[in-house]
Amino acid sequence: MIYILNIETATKNCSVSLSKNGQTVAIKEVSEEQFSHAEKLHLFIKEVLASEKISLENLNAVAVSKGPGSYTGLRIGVSAAKGLCYALNIPLIAVDTLAILAERISVDSGIIVPMIDARRMEVFTQKYSKDYSPLSLAEALIVDETAFADTTENIHLIGDGALKCKTVLTDDKFIFYDDVIYPSANEISRISYKKYIENTFEDVAYFEPYYLKDFMLTTKK
Numbered sequence: 001m002i003y004i005l006n007i008e009t010a011t012k013n014c015s016v017s018l019s020k021n022g023q024t025v026a027i028k029e030v031s032e033e034q035f036s037h038a039e040k041l042h043l044f045i046k047e048v049l050a051s052e053k054i055s056l057e058n059l060n061a062v063a064v065s066k067g068p069g070s071y072t073g074l075r076i077g078v079s080a081a082k083g084l085c086y087a088l089n090i091p092l093i094a095v096d097t098l099a100i101l102a103e104r105i106s107v108d109s110g111i112i113v114p115m116i117d118a119r120r121m122e123v124f125t126q127k128y129s130k131d132y133s134p135l136s137l138a139e140a141l142i143v144d145e146t147a148f149a150d151t152t153e154n155i156h157l158i159g160d161g162a163l164k165c166k167t168v169l170t171d172d173k174f175i176f177y178d179d180v181i182y183p184s185a186n187e188i189s190r191i192s193y194k195k196y197i198e199n200t201f202e203d204v205a206y207f208e209p210y211y212l213k214d215f216m217l218t219t220k221k
Helices: 037-051 071-088 097-102 185-197
Strands: 003-008 013-020 023-031 061-065 092-095 111-117 122-125 139-142 155-158 174-176
Touching (some): 003 185, 092 185
Antiparallel strands (some): 013 023
16 A cells, blocks of 8 residues: 655645545645644644554655745645655655646646636646646746637636636636635645656755745835
């Protein structure tokens, strides 16, 4: 049995799952307007392990959502994952956050476009085929009426970034999923198991989150 602990903290969703041979067997998550990842993450880890009567020593690997997303959320998740891998001497697996979000829906045709809210009308996004193969590189996109003008097929938009684009992207080809807002550790299970079988691991000492953009400090008025 291959047990992998999966951690997703790149957005407002603090999510932890335990998978066995690529299938989620336990999950704990909560989405809050105010980030509570620092308080909830380690508690959730304990709860998912306890629910399956699994100890940390039974884990074969730890997988973490690597970004793009919230700077603070990513740092918390990656730090926890690296700490566990170092202490337990097990592999670290990194999974693209936008790929995790894309796998939250299943479509028969068209392309899937996950969007993570950045700031103002900017989103972190990437195009995926219906079988979740990446069709483009991740980018920080400022959305306006001309976005995706070169695409004629249906575009399935998901994520908190997609919600704010509904008044701008009004063509019939855009299909919105209002109930799919954040990536979840549930979808990491399949991806992390595949990476484990392929021995696709990160260097625990040097791995850093994929921020996509430089950190920007703002001051209160």
